[in-house]
Amino acid sequence: MSTQPIKVLIVEDEPLIAKRYQMILGKDEELECVGSASSGYEGTMLAALNKPDIVLMDVELEDKEAGLRATAEILSYMPEIKVVMLTVCETDDTVFRAFELGAVNYLLKNMPADAIVEAVKDAYYDRSSLHSNIAGKIRREFKRIRKTEDSLLHNFYIITQLTPTELEVLELLMKDYTRQEICQLRHVEQSTLKSQINSILKKFGKASVQEIVPVLRELHIPEILAQRKGKLGVE
Template sequence: MSTPIKVLIVEDDPLICKRYQMILSKDEEIEFVGRAASGYEGTMLAALNKPDVILMDIELEDKQAGLRATSEILNYMPDIKIVMLTVCETDETVFRAFELGATNYLLKNMPAESILEAVKDAYYDRPSLHSNIAGKITKEFKRIKTTEDSLLHNFYIFSQLTPTELEVLELLMKDYTRQEICKLRHVEPSTLKSQMNSILKKFNKSSAAEIVSLLRELHIPEILSQRKTKQ
């Protein structure tokens, strides 16, 4: 028989913990090595027992304790696989758990076979995300990637703007009208029109409103403001 998979349970509800312990003990491939009731205790037992897999409740002594313990454990023991447990599945906790390096994510009321499967899949590095969670993760990561690409692309365009064009764009993002911009900058409408055409061409957009909307969505006005503050 091969070496059993050592599993630590970090769960503050004794009844839930007992159920999980019973489920694990019935499988010959798994060895239950301990139970912790808090994030701090879980971190200590992880260091002492060196489990292969941890079943980690998200809400322990507080709503973020499981996530903090996960971060701490994986920072010092990155080979441990952590499967998050929760009674309430929300997008925010799903994304945060995977961002920290969790391997999987289970609702506490899952049947015994799903719990055992999650432990073994985590140990053997087999993908086992439930389809609804996998869809959320894929969609969110795709959105983040698109935003990052767009942000980098538009910062590149910013680097191509002249100081005058950048000043005009910043005034547009502050909701000044073209007439007001002409007065503030002491330029003729024809001059501003020429500058605007150059900006539109660089961003490959047909209107200033499109550019302003895009830059606000990417929080570029805030980034520019922070940059000026630091200078």
């Protein structure tokens, strides 16, 4: 264990909450509060000046994302610092973004004093101590991303199995052309188009175009196909 106290910087815009953290840290001889900031900008400056081991960073400071921006700035220039995020309301998106930036933990502001002290020490000694609620959010977000990636790969694989004619028809459907308009553009009969669409549906394993198009749009398939066409055109 280090003979020097763990240096902690508090970045919190509510004076009473900042004071509470200072009192909590002051009661533990292993911890030392080296500064308190009330904005993301001030927190970044004090981090550079005081070189804390740990930063307790409020998410919402001068605006709703100031804490996230300050975290990104601090870790960009001082990656050795450990950042523990503080909030009153943890949303899945904000929690995940904080960890993407490099934060090591995420605490609710109303957590008891011993939980705050434990989180600071765990961060310093690289011990995992995610609150169960936060850990659950991270698992859900990774699961969502994995599901999206799998869906993207799955659907793009099916697209590679389409004939050039079927791909052209699908692209027109994704652009909201009606069946009549597609027949006119491609100079085909309704029966021919119906057969082509049925073939597309069979390959996707779906019963209607409405089950395919919204999913492909959400996965940005039209943009991917457009980029691919552009590259092929250049070549």
